[in-house]
Amino acid sequence: MNIVVCVKQVPDTATERKLRSDDNTLDRDAADGVVNELDEYAVEEALRLKEAHGGEVTVLTMGPDKAADTIRKALAMGADKAVHLVDDALHGSDALSTSYAMAQTLKKIGFDLVILGSESTDARTGVLAAMLAERLGVAQLTLANKVEVEGSAVTIQRVTDYGYDKVQGSLPAVISVVEKINEPRYPSFKGIMAAKKKPVQKLGAAEAELAADQIGLGAAWSEVTEAAAAPPRAAGTVVKDEGDGGVKTADFLSSKKFI
């Protein structure tokens, strides 16, 4: 089975993240780049499927030069090779253009199964899996907390508010995963050493045969026109227990729609 995992480099959520002052896009140099958390689960699932069924795992990343670090991490976990879509012309791409660029690349490199995280921690649109499946004209199985492949059938448990749906499709297909699906492995030193020697193919927009008017800031359907810092966290509410502490706490939680 030829599995492609989409791995996005995002700014470390533990550090301060900000937008660039010139074009209101994310300042990717301001913070340390890390693998989008859910994408580690996607890589883990790809590795487990490979271990069970054989085949090859390819990492696909669209991002600036420094995304090479996070590609190494996915390779150190055990992926076999990587394709790095990198071009200044891609800067500022919105979800539509990103899905276009990635779908074009996926057509070029071929796949049986594409695995994504269900959401990134920076842009958080959560739409990429659906867009990719649409553009590629293949089955779409999203929000999986369990994946099974048998022959050309792929079955997932799709998490819902009430439990899960069982969804089946046939390969080729696009899957997105949630964090309950597995526990990602930490790379071993052997994996880290081996990652050095694994092939990483760099593709520019021209090599991926991307139409210039479909990518980058200029092609974006949406534009960030203004940005403001989040207001500082308000002081907490202290509930004094006068025999009715439980009720007061429940009232507070329900007023905030937590319960």
Place this chain on the structure above:
Amino acid sequence: MHRLSDEYEALRKTVEEFAREVVAPVIGDLYERGEFPYAIVRQMGEMGLFGLPIPEEYGGMGGDYFALCLALEELARVDSSVSITLEAAVSLGAMPIYRFGTPEQREKWLPELASGRMLGAFGLTEPGGGSDVPGGMRTTATLDGGEWVINGTKAFITNSGTDITGVVGVAAITGRTESGKPEISTILVPSGTPGFTVSKKYSKVGWSASDTRELSFSDCRVPEANLLGERGRGYAQFLQTLDEGRVAIAALSVGLAQGCVDECLKYVRERRAFGHPIGHYQAIQFKIADMEVRAHTARLAYYHAAEKMLAGEPFKKEAAIAKLVSSNAAMDNARDATQVFGGYGFMNEYPVGRFYRDAKILEIGEGTSEVQRMLIARQLGLADL
């Protein structure tokens, strides 16, 4: 010179994440209850940490001793019990078998030890003395009908009594040399061998989640083939093992020293007194600056010792310096960090209290600070005056 290569840095980062995500959330409880961290050790095994300096043909990672040191430092930034468990298992348990063992012994033990599924231990110290070997050594092993018969007691042996301990290297007197000195050899004793008893755990000041026990041997018989390497080479073997081990303990100590800085940097931003975060006051800032200086210089000392070791150059003096400097740094930083935390520093729920309890042993184990000074003085040619 002391820039980490991409691979070392990737390893360091991986272990840093592991320590933060897996060790930090649970270690406080395990420590409080004096429980051995089996689940953590299993995961460390899956990551290959126990096989870092062992070649791939024996199930290891094909890395080197410096890679092990980096892992020990990162673990100890969060917890020393976990770090010493790895240190003792690899430097004292597995490495002597790798360095001195016969091909059969390597094949028998290393794959299990390198995977972390089995832990090894090394028994040198005895109740009668650890600094003065062989002066304080009473344990004997004599050949009888193709078997070694071991009698004696070992004190303070790390990793010797866990559920997954598989083998203990026991240093014993196996005869007299021609000049009449005790002849020392190392014998591999599998756990569970009749006549080999493991006492219950000591109640310790620190390293509470690490396994430390007294061992006794009473007509304990193992096959003659369990002799590690050559007969009479025990003394030379553990001198080499301890030289390397000192660099490893130095790395662990640097980790603890750095962990103190990490914790203080967080706390002094949050804790307020007299209208400011306490980090506003220069007395606190200088304390933390001094702590950082100690951690940093101690790190350079162990990097340098490791560099010489890996280059195959003599590194005895550098290893002793690194161990001395870094254990001092750990002790000083733990004392200062506890002070910065005030009353909370004396509470077990904060890591600094644990660091304080864990620091002192670093000036004692694998050669006391006095022994390090003896080694350094000897390397300076002062021993024969």
